[in-house]
Amino acid sequence: MSDKLSFLVFGAGSVGSVFGWRIQVGGGNVSVVCRSNYEAVKKSGLNINSDQHGKHIFTPNNVYSSAKEAVANGEEYDYVLVCTKVLPSYGDPAVALKPIIKSNKTSIILIQNGIGIEEPYAREFPGNPVIPAAAFLDSKQLKDGTIEHGNHARLTFGLYTDGVLERDEEYKKCGESALKAFDKILISGSVGSTIEEHLQRSRWFKLIFNASLNPISVLSGQYSANELVKNPGTRELVKKAMIEIIKAGEAVTGGPLDDKVPGSDLPDQFVKYTETRTTTIIPSMLQDYMNKKPMEHEVILKIPIEKAKAAGVEVPILETLYELLVMNEKKNLQ
Amino acid sequence: MSDKLSFLVFGAGSVGSVFGWRIQVGGGNVSVVCRSNYEAVKKSGLNINSDQHGKHIFTPNNVYSSAKEAVANGEEYDYVLVCTKVLPSYGDPAVALKPIIKSNKTSIILIQNGIGIEEPYAREFPGNPVIPAAAFLDSKQLKDGTIEHGNHARLTFGLYTDGVLERDEEYKKCGESALKAFDKILISGSVGSTIEEHLQRSRWFKLIFNASLNPISVLSGQYSANELVKNPGTRELVKKAMIEIIKAGEAVTGGPLDDKVPGSDLPDQFVKYTETRTTTIIPSMLQDYMNKKPMEHEVILKIPIEKAKAAGVEVPILETLYELLVMNEKKNLQ
Numbered sequence: 060m061s062d063k064l065s066f067l068v069f070g071a072g073s074v075g076s077v078f079g080w081r082i083q084v085g086g087g088n089v090s091v092v093c094r095s096n097y098e099a100v101k102k103s104g105l106n107i108n109s110d111q112h113g114k115h116i117f118t119p120n121n122v123y124s125s126a127k128e129a130v131a132n133g134e135e136y137d138y139v140l141v142c143t144k145v146l147p148s149y150g151d152p153a154v155a156l157k158p159i160i161k162s163n164k165t166s167i168i169l170i171q172n173g174i175g176i177e178e179p180y181a182r183e184f185p186g187n188p189v190i191p192a193a194a195f196l197d198s199k200q201l202k203d204g205t206i207e208h209g210n211h212a213r214l215t216f217g218l219y220t221d222g223v224l225e226r227d228e229e230y231k232k233c234g235e236s237a238l239k240a241f242d243k244i245l246i247s248g249s250v251g252s253t254i255e256e257h258l259q260r261s262r263w264f265k266l267i268f269n270a271s272l273n274p275i276s277v278l279s280g281q282y283s284a285n286e287l288v289k290n291p292g293t294r295e296l297v298k299k300a301m302i303e304i305i306k307a308g309e310a311v312t313g314g315p316l317d318d319k320v321p322g323s324d325l326p327d328q329f330v331k332y333t334e335t336r337t338t339t340i341i342p343s344m345l346q347d348y349m350n351k352k353p354m355e356h357e358v359i360l361k362i363p364i365e366k367a368k369a370a371g372v373e374v375p376i377l378e379t380l381y382e383l384l385v386m387n388e389k390k391n392l393q
Numbered sequence: 394m395s396d397k398l399s400f401l402v403f404g405a406g407s408v409g410s411v412f413g414w415r416i417q418v419g420g421g422n423v424s425v426v427c428r429s430n431y432e433a434v435k436k437s438g439l440n441i442n443s444d445q446h447g448k449h450i451f452t453p454n455n456v457y458s459s460a461k462e463a464v465a466n467g468e469e470y471d472y473v474l475v476c477t478k479v480l481p482s483y484g485d486p487a488v489a490l491k492p493i494i495k496s497n498k499t500s501i502i503l504i505q506n507g508i509g510i511e512e513p514y515a516r517e518f519p520g521n522p523v524i525p526a527a528a529f530l531d532s533k534q535l536k537d538g539t540i541e542h543g544n545h546a547r548l549t550f551g552l553y554t555d556g557v558l559e560r561d562e563e564y565k566k567c568g569e570s571a572l573k574a575f576d577k578i579l580i581s582g583s584v585g586s587t588i589e590e591h592l593q594r595s596r597w598f599k600l601i602f603n604a605s606l607n608p609i610s611v612l613s614g615q616y617s618a619n620e621l622v623k624n625p626g627t628r629e630l631v632k633k634a635m636i637e638i639i640k641a642g643e644a645v646t647g648g649p650l651d652d653k654v655p656g657s658d659l660p661d662q663f664v665k666y667t668e669t670r671t672t673t674i675i676p677s678m679l680q681d682y683m684n685k686k687p688m689e690h691e692v693i694l695k696i697p698i699e700k701a702k703a704a705g706v707e708v709p710i711l712e713t714l715y716e717l718l719v720m721n722e723k724k725n726l727q
Contacts, residue, residue, distance in 0.1 A: 279716075280717075280724040292715075292716045292719060299712070375710050376709050379709075379714070382630040383614075389614070
């Protein structure tokens with residue numbers, strides 16, 4: 060038996076593939092569960108063209124087509140990296156992991172967008188460390204099994220301790236050591252790694268972009284993020300939506316969303332960053348909309364709206380975007 | 394020379410045709426300026442199928458294809474009824490009337506949606522009574538020259554006295570007598586007629602529907618008003634948008650928008666009225682959008698938003714709808 064740590068990447072799309080690859084490079088035993096790209100990955104692995112690391116083929120230790128298959132030979136993983144889209148309206152997301160999680164040994168790392176994503180896992184697997192992460196990288200699956208990656212990859216993560224259940228000392232102890240081992244292997248694989256106590260702040264920080272430019276790119280009639288921040292009217296709208304998210308995030312998490320930049324300066328920073336980008340940024344919701352796929356509006360808008368209101372923050376722009384988005388999706392998926 | 398009052402309906406679409414017809418029945422001499430439906434109306438008049446009055450052919454005294462043609466024989470009208478769409482982004486709307494207005498004799502009646510529509514006319518024709526009106530009727534042009542009309546037609550109107558210029562006694566005196574003569578002929582033509590001192594309140598009242606259901610019907614992905622109020626999420630959004638309009642209208646006009654129903658009850662009343670309608674209501678903006686025509690977002694959203702903010706009322710939902718609508722139109726008209 061190998062003394063390597065074992066990882067299962069659940070959802071080997073553009074994000075899961077890059078992190079899985081770097082973890083393998085860093086010394087992990089990395090298997091993947093694929094859905095739409097299974098045939099391609101099984102046959103030829105993942106072809107990754109990375110600005111940061113050059114052209115490589117990432118050959119996972121095993122390629123599976125389902126959770127069940129991934130444990131058919133009695134495997135038990137140290138870490139499951141959940142990299143799928145979060146669509147709670149289609150059912151409890153944690154159910155998909157049920158075949159995989161056999162004991163408290165396995166840590167569940169959620170590399171996903173949105174807010175409130177941990178609760179279903181904490182409910183379903185109360186003894187397993189749940190580790191939400193905020194990923195910062197540019198990556199794109201050009202076609203099944205072919206990934207383009209930009210010049211950086213960073214992961215900020217922390218142990219989920221709040222939520223529906225009381226977390227005991229044992230949970231925290233296991234969790235802390237899982238964080239450390241994960242941090243170590245990421246660093247070995249040249250991924251920027253940060254263990255963050257206030258992880259929810261990082262998640263709300265990511266939401267500043269995701270809950271504003273994502274829905275507006277769809278609802279404005281399909282414009283790129285670059286176009287939206289160039290046009291004065293939508294630039295202001297984007298900034299106003301960002302202010303709602305920042306105020307909500309600060310109230311919900313009880314602190315600033317960024318250590319260095321004050322909340323009031325963040326919208327300008329995000330908008331200017333987007334403006335100076337030379338590549339066209341098609342937000343993920345617009346990609347999904349154009350591909351007639353469900354969008355992640357529940358964890359990116361609905362749950363944040365609920366949490367904002369519970370914390371006493373009004374978010375009328377986000378509410379408007381959410382309701383319009385749901386109706387558009389209904390027609391789009393017909 | 395006839396001693397009948399003379400009317401020129403500028404824009405004989407579904408609204409202008411019904412009022413022009415009833416004014417002729419009421420004893421007026423009614424000519425029309427047509428655009429897209431000129432050939433049909435010139436040849437066969439306007440075929441109106443009215444639930445209220447039965448089937449009739451309205452044959453205008455004269456049918457013209459332009460403002461210039463309408464005054465080619467030296468005509469001077471007592472009233473010009475402006476029934477065109479209001480699209481200030483395409484240029485000053487008052488300019489179109491320049492050939493028609495020769496002296497202060499002519500009153501300008503604006504049967505149009507939105508807020509702030511009087512200002513261009515008051516600026517261009519400072520001596521002519523400007524009479525904004527709020528029309529309440531169901532009517533639709535099925536094809537060029539063929540109009541369907543429901544079971545009622547009501548016009549609320551008043552003299553425009555605020556705005557960019559000081560209004561002197563002479564203006565008010567002329568205006569008052571123009572209002573009275575207009576009221577009389579409407580009543581003779583079986584149109585519900587109300588001279589309203591606080592006319593701006595009636596205009597904001599109409600806006601409760603127009604600035605909420607109109608843009609939301611486009612931005613939600615093309616749903617009828619009936620569908621929007623049936624779906625719980627958009628029903629709430631529509632009501633929240635209505636609350637913004639009501640608060641803004643009350644602040645701008647300095648009084649309640651309805652004499653009987655308090656502002657806080659109006660959203661429910663509008664929504665319930667829409668819900669119980671058995672016919673499908675396609676708001677005018679959605680009709681325009683589907684026909685790839687410009688929408689009246691300036692007078693229905695932009696100017697009301699500016700006036701709301703000047704009166705200290707925040708309208709984040711309306712601002713969101715406006716910016717999204719402008720971007721959608723840009724793409725739609727490409």
